[in-house]
Amino acid sequence: MPVNVDKNLAIKNNTLEATYNELFKKLNVAYGWTHTQTTSEGGTAVVLINNGDILTTMECNDINKCSGGFFCDSFENRCIINGKAYKLENSNIVQLGTKSDYKIISNFFGIDIDGKLWKIDSSTGIETQIGTDTTWVSLNDAYNANQISGINNGKAYFMNGTSSPVQFFTDFTHITAMSGRTNYSPYYFYGYFIDNGYLYYVDGGSPVLIGTENNWVSLSYPTSTSQIGIINSNGDLYMASGTNLYNMNLKNVKKITGCPSNSWLSILTNDGKIYFLRNYNYTPIDKSNNKIWSDISPIYSSNSSGSTIYCLGISEGNLYLISNSSWTQIGTESNYQKVEGYCNGNSSSIAIAWTGDATTVSHTILTTKTPQVNDATYIDEDLTKYSTIQSTSNTTVTDQYRTYERDAFKDSSFTAIPPATLHETVSTVDFLRITNPNT
Numbered sequence: 001m002p003v004n005v006d007k008n009l010a011i012k013n014n015t016l017e018a019t020y021n022e023l024f025k026k027l028n029v030a031y032g033w034t035h036t037q038t039t040s041e042g043g044t045a046v047v048l049i050n051n052g053d054i055l056t057t058m059e060c061n062d063i064n065k066c067s068g069g070f071f072c073d074s075f076e077n078r079c080i081i082n083g084k085a086y087k088l089e090n091s092n093i094v095q096l097g098t099k100s101d102y103k104i105i106s107n108f109f110g111i112d113i114d115g116k117l118w119k120i121d122s123s124t125g126i127e128t129q130i131g132t133d134t135t136w137v138s139l140n141d142a143y144n145a146n147q148i149s150g151i152n153n154g155k156a157y158f159m160n161g162t163s164s165p166v167q168f169f170t171d172f173t174h175i176t177a178m179s180g181r182t183n184y185s186p187y188y189f190y191g192y193f194i195d196n197g198y199l200y201y202v203d204g205g206s207p208v209l210i211g212t213e214n215n216w217v218s219l220s221y222p223t224s225t226s227q228i229g230i231i232n233s234n235g236d237l238y239m240a241s242g243t244n245l246y247n248m249n250l251k252n253v254k255k256i257t258g259c260p261s262n263s264w265l266s267i268l269t270n271d272g273k274i275y276f277l278r279n280y281n282y283t284p285i286d287k288s289n290n291k292i293w294s295d296i297s298p299i300y301s302s303n304s305s306g307s308t309i310y311c312l313g314i315s316e317g318n319l320y321l322i323s324n325s326s327w328t329q330i331g332t333e334s335n336y337q338k339v340e341g342y343c344n345g346n347s348s349s350i351a352i353a354w355t356g357d358a359t360t361v362s363h364t365i366l367t368t369k370t371p372q373v374n375d376a377t378y379i380d381e382d383l384t385k386y387s388t389i390q391s392t393s394n395t396t397v398t399d400q401y402r403t404y405e406r407d408a409f410k411d412s413s414f415t416a417i418p419p420a421t422l423h424e425t426v427s428t429v430d431f432l433r434i435t436n437p438n439t
Contacts, residue, residue, distance in 0.1 A: 025413040027426070030366040030381055032410025035402045038360040044333075045081040046361065047093060048341070048351040051300075051310050052321035052330050053386075055401055056093060057361050058082065060354065068297075068341025068352045069105045078105045079341060079352045085110050085120065088350050091400040096120045097127040106139035109148045109159065117150070119162045128162045140178050140191075149182035149189065151175050156193065158182060169193070169207060172200075179219040179228060192219055192228050192240060199230060201243050211245050220258040220265055221298070227279050229256040229265045237267065239280040246280035257298040259342050266299040266311045274313055274322070289327050291315040297339045297351050312339045312351055319353050333359050363402065364410050368420045371397050375420040382415050 043061035046054055060066040060082040069078030077088035078096075085096040085105050096108070097120045104111040108120045115134040118127050135153040146161045154174045157165035169175070172195040180191010180202065188204035197214035200207040213232065220229035227241045237250040255268040267275040267284060272292035275284035276299060297312035311322045317334040320327050333355050341351030365377040371389050377399055379386045387399035395406050 028414045028417060028421075029369060030378070030412045030414045031369055031371075032364055032366060032407040032412070033377075033397050033404035034362055034364045034407035034410060035404045036360060036362045039358045042356060042358055044355050044357065044359045045079075046319075046331075046333075046353040046355065046359070047079070047081075048312065048330070048353060049088070049091075049349070049401075051323075052312060052319075052328075052351075053401075054331065054361055054363060055091070055350070057359055058093075059358075063338055063354050063356070064103065065101075066338070066352060066354045067103070067105070068339075068350070069107075077349050078107065079350055080105050080110075081352070083113075095125075097125050099127055104139055107148055108146070109139055109150075111136045111139065111150075117152070117159070117165075119146075119159070122146075130159060130162060131165055138178065140180065140182055147182065149178070151178055156189075158189075169195075169202075172207070177217075177219045180222055191222050192230075194219065197233075199240065199245075201240065203242075208243055210240060210243050218256065220256040223258050223263040223265070223279070227263070229258060229267070229277070231256060235270065237284075239265075239277075241280055248277065248280070248284060250275065250277075250284050255296065257296060259298040259300065264299045264301045264309065266296045268293060268296045272315075274311075276309065276311070287311075287322055291327070294337070295339050298342050300342070312353065314339055314353075317355075331359075331361055333357065333361075363404075364407060365397075365399070365404055366410075366412070366414070367397065368418050368424055370424060371420065372423060376418070378414075378418070381412050383418060 037057050039057050039059045041059045041061055045058045045060040045066045047056050049055045058081050065083040067080045079086050080102050083100040083102055085102050086093045087096055101112045102110045103113050108122050110118045115136050117130045117136045119130055120127050133152055138151045140149040149158050155167050156169045156175055157167050159165050174196045176194050178193040180189060182189050189202050190204055193200050194216045197216055199210045199216045201210055215233040216230055217233050218231040222228045227239055230238045231253050235252045237248045237253045239246045239248055252270045253267055254270045256265055258265045263279050265277045273288040274293050274296055276287050277284045293313050293315050295314045299311045301309050309324050313320050313322050314336045317336055319330045319336045321330055335355045335357045336353055337356055338354040342349050365386055367377055371392055373389055375389045376385045377387045378384055389397050389399055391398045396403050
């Protein structure tokens with residue numbers, strides 16, 4: 001029932017509440033800022049950090065000249081774009097060396113399209129060819145920036161800086177896949193390899209044959225629990241833990257990926273399904289969400305239990321961030337064909353997604369009305385923090401990733417009060433605009 005104050009005024013609770021809510025929204029405006037980047041040619045490398053956030057885009061017309069780096073513990077922030085090697089440094093993409101024909105990058109070592117092996121000096125960027133062979137096909141994990149192992153003409157070699165490669169496991173000359181940790185001083189290899197179709201396990205000593213099958217074709221990266229995923233020529237998925245082999249009862253497998261910091265694998269089947277697998281004690285979890293998938297990246301998990309999981313995937317040309325229970329499309333492009341690399345939940349590692357089209361990518365952040373240096377930026381109205389402002393001008397703000405221009409079309413209202421509101425002021429004209437019943 002209305003309360004009559006006088007003949008001209010009646011206070012109604014529902015009207016009063018709606019008025020104050022509207023006033024809160026007008027006072028607590030989220031100001032939009034947008035960065036837009038376009039590649040003018042067909043073929044684009046999209047560089048991703050954090051949990052699938054787009055850092056930048058670069059032209060790369062050949063899918064074979066665009067790839068993510070192999071996982072080398074703290075050195076996983078490497079990639080190849082348009083045949084050039086890059087690293088992530090202070091949230092920027094910086095070229096390594098000057099060559100433009102790399103096809104594989106791992107740490108500060110690379111293999112070019114001619115099969116030559118190169119060492120890239122981490123300080124000077126000077127590239128030095130190691131040996132004269134043109135038959136290098138893969139690089140493996142490293143102990144530090146100057147050491148790595150790889151496969152050359154079916155044999156396993158250890159590289160230390162620019163010194164001549166040293167062959168190990170000399171009795172094995174038909175190695176097709178190798179995955180594990182190479183250490184130096186003292187030298188040892190810990191992991192798995194496939195030779196002539198047979199699977200071997202190495203724990204710093206001599207290789208040990210696992211089983212008697214000789215139809216193994218592919219290995220994942222060993223997880224933090226010292227386990228590895230293996231695919232045979234029939235597409236059957238197994239896991240090995242030490243010298244023990246476990247059938248995971250998953251068939252038609254096309255791709256398995258893992259990373260060095262957790263115990264999870266992401267799996268892609270030939271019929272377009274995605275599975276997550278913790279280890280051999282568990283059953284693969286179908287994460288397809290009724291979509292058909294064409295590629296996946298390695299999985300990131302904050303802990304062994306998998307309470308937080310992230311994986312990048314491509315479905316019908318769209319790029320998605322897949323978490324425990326959500327499938328979130330990244331951008332609006334619809335011609336993605338490849339995703340590689342490792343986003344480990346922060347800005348220290350990168351992944352590369354490739355699309356055959358020229359693309360326009362926009363990224364919007366929200367701030368208070370007059371943002372200042374060190375203020376937080378947000379990706380939504382619920383104050384989900386994205387970055388920290390490094391500098392400002394009358395029309396732009398810059399964070400550690402890029403510079404954004406003012407975008408009033410993206411303005412909205414925060415649902416809570418941002419801390420930076422403490423240094424905001426409201427002028428008389430602001431009050432008039434906020435309280436104007438015609439706006």
